[in-house]
Amino acid sequence: MTLISEPVDSSPNQSNSLPVSPNFQEQPLNETTIIDPARLPGDSSTQPDMVSGAAESIKVWAIFTSTFFTIFLAEMGDKTQITTLLITAESHNPWVVFLGAGSALITTSLLGVLLGQWLARHIQPQTLERAAGLTLLVISAIIFWEVFH
Numbered sequence: 149m150t151l152i153s154e155p156v157d158s159s160p161n162q163s164n165s166l167p168v169s170p171n172f173q174e175q176p177l178n179e180t181t182i183i184d185p186a187r188l189p190g191d192s193s194t195q196p197d198m199v200s201g202a203a204e205s206i207k208v209w210a211i212f213t214s215t216f217f218t219i220f221l222a223e224m225g226d227k228t229q230i231t232t233l234l235i236t237a238e239s240h241n242p243w244v245v246f247l248g249a250g251s252a253l254i255t256t257s258l259l260g261v262l263l264g265q266w267l268a269r270h271i272q273p274q275t276l277e278r279a280a281g282l283t284l285l286v287i288s289a290i291i292f293w294e295v296f297h
Contacts, residue, residue, distance in 0.1 A: 219257075223253075228249070232245060232249045235249075
């Protein structure tokens with residue numbers, strides 16, 4: 149965006165050197181007006197790409213951050229972490245255990261992503277959400293039954 153900080157004559161008899169497209173809506177300019185280059189007539193082909201690229205970059209980082217923290221918090225203190233802790237304590241070789249556990253987690257994540265991608269192509273998101281919710285309810289009912297039976 150460009151900031152004009154000097155007074156601008158916006159009188160109707162002022163000549164405009166830019167060609168005006170039929171879709172362009174002229175607005176009066178005040179002493180300080182911010183002009184959006186995407187709204188200007190002419191070739192602004194690079195502007196939407198830059199805005200689109202920045203928005204896409206933010207979207208990618210938002211998805212990454214959300215996924216990282218969701219999985220990080222879900223895995224904290226679960227059986228995988230406890231198992232890794234025990235194997236490290238027994239083997240006294242933490243880097244080998246780290247590489248093995250990391251490789252296993254990456255592989256299971258890859259399988260989850262590939263299965264999720266396949267499901268997204270074949271089943272509507274609303275159906276997937278309902279199926280996941282129903283599956284979790286069934287698992288909860290089975291665990292509840294085993295605990296109190």
